[in-house]
Amino acid sequence: MAERSAAAARRPATAAASLLSIGQVLAKLSPEFPDLTPSKLRFLEERQLIAPSRTESGYRKFSPTDVDRLRFVLTMQRDHYLPLKVIRGYLDELDAGRTPSLPLGGAVPAPSMLATERRYSRDELVREAGATSALLGDAVTASLIAPSETYGDDALQVLRSLVELQRSGIEPRHLRGFRAAAERELGLIESALIPVSRRNDPSSRARAAELAVEIAGQLEIVRSSLIRSALGRLQS
Incomplete structure (x- = not known):
């Protein structure tokens, strides 16, 4: 604690002023990630994906770099269905000064390079x-x-x-079945999450959210494989 206090004392006032509380981080990122909660932030910290600093009173404080890193983790989960262990492995390699790749068909920009999602009228x-x-x-x-x-x-x-x-x-009307198929997949995911969801504590809720993303990713792999197989038969 003494070392942490000394480090805080050496930190420039401008840097300290740029640190955000959990509430401020949620306000900043919730428009992009509506499901983000304090419990999920703590869960990601437990999994060593983010490492916010602490005040002498033990409150978490997030730097701009922490926010960029968090946005990266959430984007990889939401848009690419990557498990947290894969994302953490990538970040560990990045922290070590290497240029790793994720299973997305190429290199991925560092967290600080990810821009905030644009909103369109x-x-x-x-x-x-x-x-x-x-x-x-x-x-x-x-x-x-x-x-x-x-x-x-x-x-x-x-x-x-x-x-x-x-x-x-x-036309879009020809694709109405896509919504019904998505709802059926959601039903499968919800059924698979029942054992975890029954434990109504913050850690379990965060684990359920992570597991939902992982299951969705596996379903996407199966769906893509079936489509490729059907295309192969069509071409032959």
């Missing part, structure tokens, strides 16, 4: 995707994109794909 989303307002409306009606005041990069990617599919004669 309806008109901006349509313009960026090269779509029409009618196509976006059809996508919302078909439950392929959730209605919202603003949209993120995920919605942009979906709408861009729908533009390309439309050129091949595939």
Whole structure:
């Protein structure tokens, strides 16, 4: 504790002022990651994915680098379904000064290089995707994109794909079954999480959230394999 106090005393006032509390971190990242909670922050710290500093009273304080690292971890979980042990291995390699790769088809930018997700208005989303307002409306009606005041990069990617599919004669209404399939997968995930979810404590809830992402990733692998296999039969 004495060493920590000495380090805090040597820290420049500007650096100390830039440190954020848990509440401030949640306020900063919740627009991008609505499921982020204090329990999940503590869980990620327990798994040694983040290492915030502590005040003399024991309160966690997060630097801008900590926030970048946290955003990276959450992005890899949400967008690429990577298990925490894989993300931690990558970060350990990065901390050691190496240039590691994740199983994403290439190198991944360091946490500090990840930009905050941009938000798009309806008109901006349509313009960026090269779509029409009618196509976006059809996508919302078909439950392929959730209605919202603003949209993120995920919605942009979906709408861009729908533009390309439309050129091949595939309309959003043809994809209504995708939502039903997603709901069935969600049911499988929820059933698998029952043993963990029954333990209603912060650590178990965080573990359930991590396990849900891992299961979704495994289901995605099976689905992609089935599609590739079907395409192979079609081409032959």
